[in-house]
Amino acid sequence: MSYDNPLHVTSEIGRLVSVILHRPSHELENLTPNLMEKLLFDEIPYLKEAIREHDYFASTLKRQGVEVLYLSDLIATAIADPKVRAMFINDFLNEANIYDDGMKYTLQGYFEEKDDAMLIRKMMAGIRKNELANIPTQSLAYLVHETYPFVIDPMPNLYFTRDPAAIIGGGIALNHMRTKTRNRETLFMKYIMKHHPRFKDADIPILYNRDAKTSLEGGDILVLGKGVLAIGISERSEAHSIETLARNIFKAGEEFHTVLAFNIPKKRAFMHLDTVFTMIDHDKFTIHHEIEGPLTVYSITKQEDNQVRIHEESATLEDILKKYLGLSSVTLIRCAGGDKIDGPREQWNDGSNTLAIAPGEVVVYSRNYVTNRILNENGVKTHVIHSSELSRGRGGPRCMSMPIVREDNP
Template sequence: MKNNYMLNVTSEISKLKTVLLHRPGKELENLVPDLLEKLLFDDIPYLKIAQEEHDSFAQILRNNDIEVLYLRDLAAESLTTNELREQMIEDFLEESHVFGQDNKEIIRQYLSDFNNYQLIDKMMAGVRKEDLKNYKSKFLVDMVAREYPFILDPMPNLYFTRDPFATIGNGITLNNMKTGIRNRETIFAKYIFENHPRFKDKKIPIWFNRNEKTSLEGGDELVLNDKVIAMGISARTDAASVEKFAKNIFNDGQTFETILAFDIPKKRAFMHLDTVFTMVDYNKFTIHPEIEGPLTVFSITKGTNNDLNIVREEDTLSNILKKYLELDKITLIPCAGGNKIDAPREQWNDGSNTLAIAPGEVVVYERNYVTNELLKDHGIKTHLMPSSELSRGRGGPRCMSMPLIRE
């Protein structure tokens, strides 16, 4: 596939050309019941089937002439010198809160024995205490937690590549994740965009950086068109982050003129904006039935002297979208038609979370058959992917994909 290797995303629905995925690995086998809440999971997927499902997802994309890149490969290929490799290990140990130089040296030596690909795999999978027979910490915090099975926690959320960073325009937000257990994921993106041969000389602008003090996650960032961005103020994204992002992108001379900040309920069912709202065609959207009514939305535009104009607008979702997308008609497709039984069931399995690969063409979980039929009834072409195990992580096809280039 020929492209100029630059980033470009100015729409949620334009033809997808290049996408970043992460094929689930051994990190899923380091999920245990007692740690599910800490690791942000509700259940434990069966790795073998999860990988088969993910491979089916990737093949759907390839069959539609979409270049598929993998996070693990790009991260490994970014370690082009021994100095970079050593620095990544140091950064990873620091963010994993490994205490003491003796402990760091033991783990550093352990990780240094791997080649680049094995190193990334091990960072992602986590390091069990049983992997390091000589690991004996002298620190009280470790002694108190002596029954804890890991030296480095696994990173099971990695297959949701949407969240650690987001491509907007020809730049990215390199996000500061809400939870420390996920914030380590952004280290991989940092090294990729700074050092991978494909990206390092492209001068990719960063609209928001991982060293910010407030949180921002990619599931709350939707590019509706080349003028309007939707962002969620959610359980995972802070209002201050939206303001910081807005100032940076408006001052760069990008085409975007308005940011619609959706103040959504701060609960797990509404984790990110894209779990309750995704774009499937120019004027068609899937939604969680509970957000169809009056919403609190803040329109943000560029002011003077680096200020922002922020206006509170309370209206229905349909009217807000018609106003800012300059459309006469908006069609909202509620998950499972809003049925009191089908809708909560399919929403639990991300029925409203779709990945558009072209206008009116989306990838969806096959298990959400009620919603999928509704999409077809509205003229949307659906590519069905298996999802019995992947869906246990509470994220859909959009969550599992990071578009890098769209037409």
């Protein structure tokens, strides 16, 4: 199938056509215990096994007819023009907080020696000080951080491609990430959309700008369908960002008319909305039972003259979903059935984070076997992937994927 626009996502469950992944690489080997908190990791994945698991994930998608595009390949193609490449290097160094002229000159020379593919790999992996032959050592900034091992920090969260950007209809939200550690990731998507042959000549609406002052991340954005989005007010996405995104979507003329803003707990285990709530069929959803009690939902609806109405919903989650999606009934499938022990354990390993590749057909982690069994009992087809190392980054199959084309719901 083809569309006028190379981006087309109008639902969470329409058959998946094209997706962007990032195959883990040496950025994971540049994680150390002292850096884990700064770089948003709780553990250090074993790279060789993480690659094997990720390759199995990609092959699972390909076997279902999904086109798999890799982030590193896309950005390498996008900077093939020497002028674009030079701009990209300069922007990347600024994003990496390289302000010292001597260090910037050294790094520019280091990057210029690399071909496009190697340049991207090194940027993603981070630059150790011992990789540079001539480091300027007289700046105050260098002397203060002399024992720090990196000139440029690694980007180990890259394999969670869901977060830096989100495709909504035929537009894209280029997100402003919550932390400096991850905000560099959005630069790749900016250049891909602007300079890659597949996207550069399309008239793609920018629905959110990475230069915004408040944070928004893709894991909080769910395209439920029927003109409705669900967005989490979370640890990583702020209420102001969600209202701004809603207004931009309504003004852009996209087919969406309602945003449901889920106010979820602001803590690590509930990092994004999609870690506690995902859509798996027209009327079926996975959910972590702990958000049901304290959950508050606000509806943002499009009014005439580009105005919006914001209303706190007083109904249950089931009734809110039935109301806005036009459903007669809704099935909420609780992570591990809501068991007080199995539920939190499997939630920690993203038991509620499923990637729908078609209605009622999802990709899940093998380690969440209690939840997977319950999904099967509810008529959901599961494609089970290996998860010992990938799960250490605290993200599941949905987190690791950025759909750019889905078929519309049948």
